[in-house]
Amino acid sequence: MDASIQTRDLTKRFGDFTAVAGVDLRVASGEVLVLLGPNGAGKTTTTRMLASILPPTSGEARVAGFDVVTQASEVRRRIGLLTEHHGLYTRMRAGEYLAFFGAMYGLASAEANRRGQELLEQIGMPDVSRRRLGEFSKGMRQKLALVRALLHDPPVLLLDEPTSAMDPASARLVRDAILQLRSSRRTLVVTTHNLAEAEELGDRLAIIRQGALAAQGSVQELKREHVGPPIMELRAAAPLDGVVRMLPAEVRLLTSGPDWVRYETDAPSQANPRVLAAMAGAGVQVVTLAEVGRSLEDVYLKVVGVPAPREEG
Amino acid sequence: MQAAPLGPPRGLLPGAWIIAHREIRDQLRDWRILVPIIALTLFFPGLMNFTARQAMDFVAEYDAPIIAERLGPFLLMVIGFFPISISLVIALESFAGERERLSLEPLLATPLSDSQLYLGKMIASLLPPLGAAYLGIGVYLFGLWRSIGWTAPAPLLAQILILTTAQAVVMVSGAVVISSQTTSVRAANLLASFIIVPVSQLIIGESLIMFWGRYTVLWFIVVALLLVAAVLTRVGLHLFNRQELLAREIDVLDLRWLARTLWRAFRDGARTPREGYAGVIRRTLPALKPTAALMALALTAAVIVGVRLAPEYPLPLDGELLESMPQTLVAQFEHFGLMSVGGWWWILRTNLSAVALATVLGMFSFGVAAVILLMAPVAIVGYLAGSLALAGQNAPLYILGLVVPHGTLEVPAALLAGAAVLRLGLAGVSLPRGTSLGEAWLTSLAEWARVFVGLVVPLLFAAALLEVFVTPRVAVLLLGG
Missing domain, CATH: 3.40.50.300 (P-loop containing nucleotide triphosphate hydrolases)
Incomplete structure (x- = not known):
């Protein structure tokens, strides 16, 4: 363009x-x-x-x-x-x-x-x-x-x-x-x-x-660039009981609970369908799969920080 | 991408008229402007008419027709001036007010040029008050014609109309310069005293001239006003540009910046006084050449004027007075404190005070008042020389004995001081691109200070010594005693 x-x-x-x-x-x-x-x-x-x-x-x-x-x-x-x-x-x-x-x-x-x-x-x-x-x-x-x-x-x-x-x-x-x-x-x-x-x-x-x-x-x-790759959170209808080990290799497990897991991926559009497929294969009923909210404010504050006062502008 | 290359009307005036038309319409909706204009156009001339008739009747009773004769033209001038005084307020409002109301930036984003915007605002500030002034003059003249059959001679009427217009242009162009240095109408109103005070002095001067009956002198004032208007318009055009208008956001006096700029310009890169002095000789002195040449012309003109005034205002130089001079010369010198340290100090102090006064006056008059003040003593010398020649005396011998010894230093000191003040006074006229008025003025002030401290003071110091201890001896030697 x-x-x-x-x-x-x-x-x-x-x-x-x-x-x-x-x-x-x-x-x-x-x-x-x-x-x-x-x-x-x-x-x-x-x-x-x-x-x-x-x-x-x-x-x-x-x-x-x-x-x-x-x-x-x-x-x-x-x-x-x-x-x-x-x-x-x-x-x-x-x-x-x-x-x-x-x-x-x-x-x-x-x-x-x-x-x-x-x-x-x-x-x-x-x-x-x-x-x-x-x-x-x-x-x-x-x-x-x-x-x-x-x-x-x-x-x-x-x-x-x-x-x-x-x-x-x-x-x-x-x-x-x-x-x-x-x-x-x-x-x-x-x-x-x-x-x-x-x-x-x-x-x-x-x-x-x-x-x-x-x-x-x-x-x-x-x-x-400033707050890392997207973080996804998957919530299941029942305890996951070790299913997290079946997540595809391109996602990085961050943290998990009894019925939820958070992972990071550089390409959510490719990784998420595979995650869902893996869950379905393991018989896990997925309730939600959503990106964990990282606001623009996080980016802004990271980039701008707390600016030192300037004399004019 | 859309093709939308529309542009403003071609030509300076059509573009300017868009701005002027809007502002004039806006003014005519503002009762604060409308009411005074109507009052000064219709009621004030009526009042002046009545005053003129009463005054003429009164002075006729005491057989003083000359006062009545002068009163008519004087009131004509006053009636023209009162409405145009509003132009100053309108101009301050148009330039500083627009900036204060933050409505200037949208205008600056349009394709109109800086000159079109400037001219548009000038026209808007001038047209309504000038229209009111002309109308007021018309009403006054019509009234006098109807009541006592008086009609103004055409040259006088032309003179008053041109004088009124020139005064309005000076006030408006001055208001632009002032507005460019402020961001609020309040600050601009305070600074407007730089216009009001000189203009009121001018009106007093014009009044005296009109009662004196020397109407020809008014033409000189008209020419001077037109020159000042041209200079102020040039400065205004330079200052009224997008960069200057948007860069100035605060009116706070920054004393530190002021002192730093002044000191930096005064030092002019020198690290020691010796280097500073070398800079005065090598850089500052050559830079003074154009104004020094103007000063030299002015001083020469002063001598000629002085000589020419001698026959017009003859001095009572009778033979007895001049014949007894050689005998009384020493006593006269002693009477005036010459040939003593006290006399030296008095002369030095007087000369320094004169230069300081010339500097202050020069700052507010583009240097003109300073030049006139420094011309005065030279004109007096010319006048005395002319008077002596008329009395059949050897004038060059008197000048050689009484003036030349200390004049060899005093005249160059006056010339340099005048040249530096002239440069200071003209600092705003030709601003280098990217330099603010304040910066240019401070730089010129520093340059003046370098000339004053480095050259003028030492020259006047030595000249006073010569005047007190050498001139009297030379005078006695040449003129006897």
Whole structure:
């Protein structure tokens, strides 16, 4: 797959402070990358560099095929940025606001209105275009900001903490809206602190710690790499009585009880059917066979640790 | 991947107008801006109209028509100025306010260029107050025409309109520079005194000139204001860029950083005072060449102006006074404390104070006030030389006897001090890429300090010695006594 976003040794310094240190990223077209990391890790600075609004101190980045420094305007025409703070003009009406941003992307007023209304309907706010933004709830404001970012139908969407400080219901609405966007062949980079959100939205995750990329991969890859291979737990209807010795060779027995056993395997999709077959062969009735929950939080804490406080971020 | 390469309207102005249009519409929905503009456009000119009529009637009773004659144009200027004072508030709100409300970043992520964003905000800050000012002037003039039949001469009207516009541009472009150094409207309002104080001084000056009746001088002010506006706009354009706007996140005064930056720039890589002094000669002095050349031109111009003023304001130099000078020369020198250590200290202190004052004034006037202040004594020498020549005296001999001995050191000291202050004052005008205004200013301040400590103080020290102990003797030798 061709890379929609590619960075090499991307670095940003503010005076003596290094906010982002040599980040290498590759995001394919249609992929959703979630940037995770503690406060001040450099996620927002990375997003701003990808959005061509902050030039890197060194290294390079290409977004939608264009260089973020030398072709900044081309990049900005092809990205939609949802900033951490919605930054709406509260005296404006929703329709006016979208027409204003549409004009900056060269959309004629009628086209901006049509597209804005279409997106508002998609996002579940069909009747708000005449309402002033000051009357909007926080969730509505964030959703309108998302519409703003989508108005010119950009191939790359950068979403900086799209659900931060939102109540669960509003956050769910915004997350659903983002999930809708996944279906199209649009590249998304989402910055978040919320691990459940990261797991739900991301094809791949990148964990940034103190400005540097500490880990990246799919959730499964990260779990395997940082907290070991998947652990399976089998529960039987009756005591196993030595049946555990019949487990296939590719699984490693970790621990067991009278009617249960836990084992580790690098390839659950191949090993588990063999385990079940062995149990059936021994006349054991299997009640459940499930992966032992190892959360993304375990991975995150392992990678990030307890970070030393940084001066800025 | 979707092909969505839409872009903003081509050209600086159409892109800027998108920003300006939104902001102007927003302002017209804000009663805090709307009410003062309406009041200053409609009610204030009416009040001024009434005041002008009353004042004219009053002074006519005492047969002082000149005051009435000057009052009309003066009030015209005041009516133009009041509405544009709002432009400062609007500009601070537009630049610092947008950043404070965190609505700037979405704008920065659009394809509009930094210049389009900047110009759009400038237009939005200028148009409503200027429109109000022009309308206010119209209402005032219409009222005076209807009540007493007074009409403003076309050149005066053009002058006031251009002056009003230039003042508005200076205030708005200054507000941008100030806003770029802060992240909150509160901090920007505090810093706005750097605009309010000089502008209020300017208004006082303009008022005096208008009552003095020297309207031609106003054209010089217009030119000066346009130059200042151009400089501030250039600085603003440099500072209003995505990098600068997003990099500044705190307003906390970092004294340690300040001291470290200043000291590093002052040392300029030197490890010993000897190396530091060598750096002043080898690096700092050559860097001063352009501003030193400007200073040399200014000092030459000061002499010429001084000489030309002599016939206009003649000195009462009668023959008796000049004839008795050789006899009284020594007594005069002693009277002024020359030929004594006390006199040396007094002269040194006065000269150092003048340079310090010039530096402070220069910091807030792009160096211009410093140059004018340092030109003043040279202009006085020119004026005295011109006066002596008019009185039929050998002026060069007087200059040779009374000025040249210590002037050989004092003039270079003034020239170097002026050049360094000029560089300091212009520090923000041409910022190197990636350098903040604060950094550039601190570097220039350190450079000024190197010139002051390494060259100006020693030169003034020696010049004062010459002035006290050598000049009087040369004067006596050449002029008798």
